[in-house]
Structure formats: C-alpha cells, structure tokens
Amino acid sequence: MTAARRKHLGPLVLIAPAAVLLGVFLVLPYLNIVVMSFRMAGQGTPYGPGFTTGNYTKFFADSFYLLQVANTLWIGLLTTAICLVVGFPVAWQLARGNMRFRALAYGLVLSPLLVGIVIRSYGWTILLGNNGLINRTLTGMGLIDRPLPLMYNALGIVIALVHVFLPFMILPIMAGIQGVDPSLESAARSLGASRFTAFRRIVLPLCTPGIQAGCILVFVLSLSAYVTPSLIGGLRVKTMAVTVVDALIDTFQWPWGSALALMLSVTGALCVVVFARLTRMKWKVARP
C-alpha cells in the first residue's frame, strides 16, 4: 500500500464503527421488515413459509384500517396545528422578548423533555380522568353536573400529544426567529409598513424554515406515538401505532404487523412531501 493510500484510509477507521452499527442494526433490519411484510401468516408461528401480497390487499380492502389511518393522520394534523398556534408566540418571546428570566423560560420549555413520556402521559390521566383533577374541580365548583369526557377520546389524546411535542415546535421556530435581523423589520416599518405587514412580509418568510422543521417533526412524532394514545385513549380510541404494536405483541402476526407499520410510515412520508410542496420547502435536511 502506498503512503498516499494509507493516508486516505486512515481516517476511515473513525467512521467504520458507526457505519457497521448503522448497517447491521438499521439498514439490515429495515430490509428485513420489508421482506417480512410479504410473508404468509403462520400457524402458531410468527410467520409461515412462502410469500404473498395478501397483507397489503387486506389493508386496502378493509375500510376499518383505512379509517384508522385517516383517524391517526387527523390526530397528527390537529396536534401539529395546535402546537404551531400555541408555540409560535412563545418562540417569539423567547427569541425577541426583553426578558430578565430568559434562561428560566428556556429551561421551562426544555424541562418536559427531561421527563419520560410514560410519566407525562400518566400526569395527563390524573388530570383528565372522569375522577381526575379537572373534572373534580369543576364539579366541586358546581360548574358541571357530570364529568366532561376528556379521556378515552381523541380530544384527550390531542391535549396530551400537544404537551409532549410542544418543545419540538418551539425550539426550531425560536432558532428561526433568532436568525432574522430585527433591523429588517425596523426598515420595513420606517418605509411605512404596518406592524402586521412587516411581520407578514418580512419576518414570516424568513423564519419559514424553522416553522417547517417544527411542523414536520411534530407531525411525524405524533404519528408514531404509542404510549400517549395507549394510556389516554384506552381501548376505545386506537391510533395506528397502537394497533400495530398490539398486533405484534399480543397476537404475534408479524407479516401483517410489518405491512401495517410500513403503510403508516409511507403515508406519513407522503404527507410530509405534500406539506413540503405546498409550503415550497427548500429541501435541505433540517438541522435538528
């Protein structure tokens, strides 16, 4: 080996462990799951011999599953929209506000990320249940006679998901707003633009990448969320991720579960592509 070759190969040692890890424990499993989705159902085993497209035809033939995908997408969309509306003013204040307690406020936004998702969902069951804190307080004050149905429905799931994923919306938007020079706004204002026009024409277009990153992150995360829908939705409202995991854990239908999981992921990816087209996104993998 020549010295030049060796010099070129030397640094590859640095990337080799990561490449092997990703190759063996990410690429191969993903190839395997695609193959698995075309296998036959087994008799008393996770999967049988032979291949079929039956898992996919079953999915498209049964309106139950299509409806469930639609339901999951709806919950994801609602969660994303609410996160955006709730989070934007907070991101704005964090980026631009003259606050004495900015570090504290930033810590408050980050703090839910340090608490496990099971614990946070559990907190919501304490708050939202029929005998939960909110319903007890309201009945105690004599405002309602019967408990409000806050849990075991889509409403409860969306409330808890907004809580779980809100930081993922606030942080990229905050970074986006911080990247916009405030003097651009002043310039627009001095040229006679109203405060709203300056915001709409100057600030909003410039911080769009942050908004896009936040929306995609929250949408994708809420589609594959398992714990929150499972604890809050109970047996009554099931999202796709819950159905998939239960199909694998409880009934061991591996090929069917694989097909369902892949269909959910492909649908989610399609939604992201449509979103990117609609908002004229510049494709550059967003820095998380």
Next chain:
Amino acid sequence: MKRPVLTLYCLLVYAFLLAPILVVVGASFNAGNFLTFPPQGLSLRWYVTFFHNDVFMRAIRTSLWVAAVATVISGTIGTMAALYYVQHAGRWKETVRIAMLAPLLLPEVLTAIALLFFVYAIGIGTTTMIGMVAGHVLITLPFVFINVSASLESFDPSWDMAARSLGADRLTRFRRIMLPLIKPGVIGGALFAFIISFDTFTISFMLKGIGTSTLPIQLFDYLRTNFTPEAAAVSTVSILLTLVVVIVSEKVLGLRIHRF
C-alpha cells in the same frame, strides 16, 4: 414587561407544560389508597412501598445499566464519527450527516419493530440484552453526533498545523488541541444520550426479554392495571434521578448542550 398580553399568554403555556409533571409529584405524597382529590392527607407511604417493591427496584437497576452501557458505546462511536464528519468527510459530508441522523428521522416504532424481527432472524432473540442495547445505542447516537460536531465547528485546521510545525506528534496534538475543544460537546452529548436512553419507551418495549424490563416499561405495565399513588412515587424518583444527572454534569463538568 413591554407586552403584558404576550407575557401572560406565555406564562399560561409554561403552566400547561409543567402541570402534568407537578400533578404527578404532588400525587406521590397522597396518603390514600387511590388517587383521590383532594388528597387524604400527606404521607411518604408510597415511597416506602416502592422501595420494597423488587420489581420496580430491578427495573431501575436495568434502566441505569442499559443507559450507562449505551452512553459509553454511542459516546465513543458518535464522537469518532463526528471527528470524521468535520475533518475528513470531504464531499461525503452531507451523506454522513444524514446517515448519522437517520435513527432520529425514522419513526421509532418502525425501528423498534424492525430490530425485534432482526434479532430473531439472526437467532439471538431477546434472551440476551444485545438487541436492547443496540437499539438504545442507535437512538442515542444522533444526539452525541450533533453535540460533538457542533463543538468542532469552531475548529480551525491551522491550529493543528501550527502545533505540528512546532513538533507535536499526532497523539499530543489530539490530547492538547482536539480534546479540550470537543470535551463540552462529548459531555453534553453523553448526558443527552443517558437521559434519552433512561426515558425511552418504544425500543425497550419491543426488545425487552423476560426480567429485563426497564423502568418506563414497568411503570407502563403497572399503570394499565393499578391506580395506587405508588406509580406517582416511582415517577417522582425517576424525575429526581434525571435532575441529579443534569445538575451534577452542570456543576462538576460544566456542560453546554447544543440545540436539543
């Protein structure tokens, strides 16, 4: 405060973010047999019950063990990859970055299922911890990579050349120039890896074997059938453990976390 409406609105959002966490902590001191409101007096009885509950104690040990092992492995591999990415990747830079972030961009539920089938396909199944640890390394790797490569962005190759022209060998250059630069990134990344691993659910849920449930799994199982405040005590201890890790790294090691 210039804009009272905006400030008030933000305070409400912060309250919303903290509410479920505070409620859990508050519920853990409930003396009653069930989570009732208002609480039937204050007590630490559920902490005592929890500390005598072998199932939960074993789960905490498993969680800490898996998180420690995963942090060491992904800290090492991620740091090496970040060094390659910043200094040697050349025209492969973007490819390396996307590949390293892939575990973060792919849905965790799909990754977990794919890994479960894979460990059975290669014959190790869930009787060993290999699958679970591999999964934890996979999902924590991007966080180490992001933090270390961010801390390397300010690196100027001429410093390295200067040291070289002054006669420093490769090891000395790494120890005296590179290491101090990447140290905050490595610590921040490792801290993040530890917390993510300690709290992660889906990967552990799919890849757990018999008796290798982590704390979030055990808590989830418990919550499906039980309604005593013991779960709140378990949660509070788990939150405290995370806080201790964060505060210790902040005070002792002086960390700086890049992004999230």
